[in-house]
Amino acid sequence: MIKRKDKIIRPKMEVEIAGIKLRNPIMPASGTFGYGEEFAPYLDLNSLGAIVTKGLSLNAKAGNRTPRICETVSGMLNAIGLQNVGVDVFIKHKMPFLEQFDTPVIVNFFGNTQDEYAEVAARLDGVPGVAALEMNISCPNVKHGGIVFGTDPKAIHEVVSQVRKKTSKPLIVKLTPNVTDIQVTARAAEEAGADALSLINTLTGMAVDVKTRKPRLANTIGGLSGPAIRPVAVRLVHQVVQAVSVPVIGMGGITRAVDALEFLIVGAKAVQVGTANFVDPTAMSTILDELEEFCLTEGIEDINDIIGSLVV
Amino acid sequence: MIKRKDKIIRPKMEVEIAGIKLRNPIMPASGTFGYGEEFAPYLDLNSLGAIVTKGLSLNAKAGNRTPRICETVSGMLNAIGLQNVGVDVFIKHKMPFLEQFDTPVIVNFFGNTQDEYAEVAARLDGVPGVAALEMNISCPNVKHGGIVFGTDPKAIHEVVSQVRKKTSKPLIVKLTPNVTDIQVTARAAEEAGADALSLINTLTGMAVDVKTRKPRLANTIGGLSGPAIRPVAVRLVHQVVQAVSVPVIGMGGITRAVDALEFLIVGAKAVQVGTANFVDPTAMSTILDELEEFCLTEGIEDINDIIGSLVV
Amino acid sequence: MKNLKTVVLSNQEISPGYYRMRILAPDYTRLAKAGQFIMFRVQRSLLPLLRRPFGIFRTGFMPADCETMPPKEFIEIIYKVVGGGTEIMRELHHGDSVEILGPLGNGFEFGEPGEEKVLVGGGIGLVPLYMLAEKLVEESRVRLYMGGRTRDDIITVTEFERLGVRTHVSTEDGSVGDTGLVTVGLEKKLQEGGKMTVYACGPMPMIEAVEKICRRYGVPLQVSLEALMACGVGACLGCVVKGAGHSDSTPSYLCTCKVGPVFDAKKLDWGNSPEQSVGNCGGCQ
């Protein structure tokens, strides 16, 4: 127990994932934090556990037609279509900004084919300042023969193995929630060499404008994120933690420290904050304050004591 | 166009599902409307399209330990554990009440084994006043060798075929959303003889009390329902409508007529209202009023003109 | 039993964290029985989604705004701010729209006339006992043992006294009344003997202690329980408690909203510790 009467001992917040030391378990979710610079006016990037950048492809990608977003009950749908500047422009023009900070940079990426995945990973491999790669196999917009990459354990095993060969950086594989049994896909990624897993990506969803009778997204179908999906995300993280031995990064609908704690308690080593950054660009700094406050009140000296502490 | 200056012509609301004529497309979702009698003080049961009763098993079932429910952001989790009076008590003590009304009664049921499914269906087959059976193959609480019945196309085909043999009543198969490809499970049910499909049952979810570090449900995992899940439900109904030729009943997070309309527009022939009945026992009557109002304002003479009218 | 779209008449903090809300409620003086509750819709929003259950503290009439009109019927609830829903409720003002479903559930049995009646309330658990006391004082001597953590948790006791109820207050920190648990006074009373019925509402540990004492002295007990509720009308089956004789092989679950919230203690299973997380009734927060 921390003696509150004596001088206040600040709880230890450091966590380690696949060999990367994070000063705390809070980081943004890919695609909700741009390339970091968009949030610099609002947030001290040196206060975060890590920075996770928008998903990169081999070449620049224009993304989908609009409308691309739509609000839903306590959530939002998006079908951005993975618009990004491409891996080379990122390395040349976006990394220098990020290297100013003393915070690990996790670079999210994807490909339309296995070779493209491997090529992007290869190009990022040598880049100094890139702490880890997060491989998005789960975006509902990336189709492969009509099926999402990350729903098929065989496809996962192949593409992750191929990427694994191309990079010596820690490799985080980001899983899709839109599967019957996430333990199967999680194990496929682990066996193929993932150093860590992150989840969840968005749930596939759709909304209709009842006046025009058109889908609210030009793409008809999109990804649901935000507080609405949190119970599904917590359940999936719980299941994955039980199925694998690599560390797990949890996310889905986190807006407050209590939300982050649900994921840590079921066993996530760190969490990502997504949609909440849109609602409030200072969200992560509030979450960090609340998390410290929670540890102080509950007498928790080290955040690692919370991780996986679920009582069943 | 309806001439509003002349006398107001009330829009036609009748729909037909698997040979059953419904006076309108609004009915409760199983497990949220008890055996009907609980809502009689609040709602005219003769105003509904149909009445759908709590899931029945062969023998009475006590259900799970408590806590069984927990509120989430714009939704709720439940792990009731299918507590019910059993098929025989239902027939003897609950049907007489329901037969007073001029509204088709759809009886939801399940089994722990294939034989049990078949036996419950058989017992309901001869019962006058039962308009159709809704077969719940999707409850996350019903495990079969550790796996949910309704996630495996083969298991679906077998159990639906077996039930099909035991009943001459229209058979509605209720699908689980917790699958990688709902078109596959939908087709399995159709091929095995389902006259209609209904979806979605609840999404599997979980919540944690961060102070006690215990799951909020005694059962750890439960089913997420309510407005939060609607985008996922609309997407799944959209996909199923495209995959099968039998009629589809849509549900998931409906609280207002505009919500119901999303499902009808993507092609559901009728909809079920679940969690909203808890929030407001008069919810369905408000939805019916709003639906008529919508048709009048939009100049829709027949609700069937809305069904499947999605513009893509 | 109906869903009433109505308005708040007043909403005031009566003790730190405790609020008393008066709601316009036609027919409730006639319909509401002691021990019943309402499901309160905080606002026409989907967040919070579910209604919140609150015991009916009392019903009454107040003068209409204009003399030629009949007096207005109201109910009062008293609530403790414990979470999201009650946080929003505290902000409600005179004239704000709300919806209440009720009166719901089964109320108290009044026992034999003449015998002494002993009420035991813990914190906010006092709420359903007031209408009971109003009724019981007509034919019986009534005594109230009221407990709380601190003086802040001791609410509306003077109103019980005005009914002629003999009150005994105790707090855990001794800030008012006796120091200690409410059950100490109760046990002394029961030791004295005599025919009586006990009525208890409060945090689960208090109710369990009361039950043990009453069983020991063979005194009939009615308890008012809390449970997590989604519907309040017996449809969701979320609010069950274990009935007497419950076991894993012959389970018996009773709906708190329908069979309860008031139960004859003999009808419940006291063997195992209670499963249902019973909200935050009283000082147990």
Next chain:
Amino acid sequence: MKNLKTVVLSNQEISPGYYRMRILAPDYTRLAKAGQFIMFRVQRSLLPLLRRPFGIFRTGFMPADCETMPPKEFIEIIYKVVGGGTEIMRELHHGDSVEILGPLGNGFEFGEPGEEKVLVGGGIGLVPLYMLAEKLVEESRVRLYMGGRTRDDIITVTEFERLGVRTHVSTEDGSVGDTGLVTVGLEKKLQEGGKMTVYACGPMPMIEAVEKICRRYGVPLQVSLEALMACGVGACLGCVVKGAGHSDSTPSYLCTCKVGPVFDAKKLDWGNSPEQSVGNCGGCQ
């Protein structure tokens, strides 16, 4: 650019369905440029989840409540009630807490001093033009063509007149000003010739019509666009519009929140009908 936790100073209906809200906003008189916007957090709830974007109508100072204090800086927004968020906003009162992120986006270019400036506003699209007019009248003659469906949609025109702006009003139903579309007057003006710059904000069909006319007469045009926005800071990429030269093979998407909301018309793609559903700016509801 910062997230400001602040309070509402006033919030009044200025025409049926249109509200003007004054918000305490330190530094905004210095920071805010004509054409910029804020992201408004309706309430600290998760429903509605996303902030709502609103143009800054004007900034200013008002006397503090007490004489020894410096005057208070404020911004004003004018909004039309169109859905869930604005429905909640209309209920806000003096003193209520709100959060605003801003000032965001790029504002108007002021063009060459001396040449005539022609503003075209449709309904609520008038909002960002007021601060522009304040600036332009310093060095140029300014004319405003203001259109709406009915007289209810013609807002704050007298305030433009007080700045010395020559105003021309038209409504579709003729309830005030000329009958017909706002573009009729604009086209006449452009026919007269002379060096000028046009600035337009309003429903997309109006903006497209204005663009066609300006292109025909070779007059430079700046437009302020609306788009569905999640973040307002260039992170979500939800708010894009097609840039000039956009094609399926060489797509060009520009963020309305970062590159815009004000665009030089030449930088945009006018070939296809605009894809983005542009909310409910003005009479297009």
